């Protein structure tokens with residue numbers, strides 16, 4: 001059974017014949033585990049995502065780890081229509097549905113589709129979200145589709161931001177990100193939010209890091225020791241590199257002690273400016289994470 005649901009109906013499991021697996025919590029459609037073997041095939045499947053052991057997984061709070069979905073805005077709300085909504089929007093703290101259908105079931109990969117249609121009273125937009133999660137031997141892809149379902153005579157384009165907030169399991173003291181040199185970024189660790197130019201080939205997270213890079217090359221490599229994960233983005237022009245380090249990590253109630261040493265976030269997103277989708281149209285943005293060691 002390459003895709004099945006837990007007995008309580010709250011989780012979905014994908015399995016691949018070569019040992020890879022994925023676990024998705026329907027709360028937030030949050031991927032909470034992705035395991036696969038190293039490229040040399042030695043050893044068993046390795047967990048590739050970090051989830052804090054102090055994270056709530058019962059739907060009371062967004063998951064601290066895995067891949068929460070940020071939608072329809074990044075950070076605190078700035079548009080009037082989003083006033084009162086939580087940081088990073090509602091997608092990561094809403095229950096999604098699985099239609100029990102496996103849209104791809106082959107030796108090459110397995111894929112499922114989850115959906116969520118927020119109430120218009122919440123979004124002030126008519127929107128349907130679809131999230132497609134695909135597992136292959138060494139790769140996990142997650143693609144978000146945003147459909148503007150408004151049909152009225154006054155139907156208008158929907159503006160939104162979206163980001164796939166991966167927590168890639170890696171030793172933060174060794175991991176660096178390649179692919180950011182030459183990009184403009186906003187340094188959110190400084191309250192003045194200065195814009196800077198990235199001059200480094202390899203960006204580390206040895207210190208508190210919260211950088212929003214604009215218009216990146218859509219392909220980044222996280223590397224450490226002899227291992228690596230390639231992060232590829234589709235339709236998501238920006239990328240956020242975040243690690244709170246001890247400085248900010250200690251202040252997070254759902255972060256396990258030392259958790260910040262165990263991951264690096266390299267989050268493809270559309271977060272500078274607003275993406276837009278016309279009535280009757282669907283926008284798509286996604287990421288693929290591939291083991292490259």
Ligand SMILES: O=P(O)(O)OC[C@H]1O[C@H](O)[C@H](O)[C@@H](O)[C@@H]1O
Nearest residue numbers: 087088188210211240241242265
């Ligand atoms: O604590 P959360 O709402 O889950 O946000 C976690 C982090 O998400 C992004 O990476 C932002 O750039 C950070 O500023 C934020 O701290």
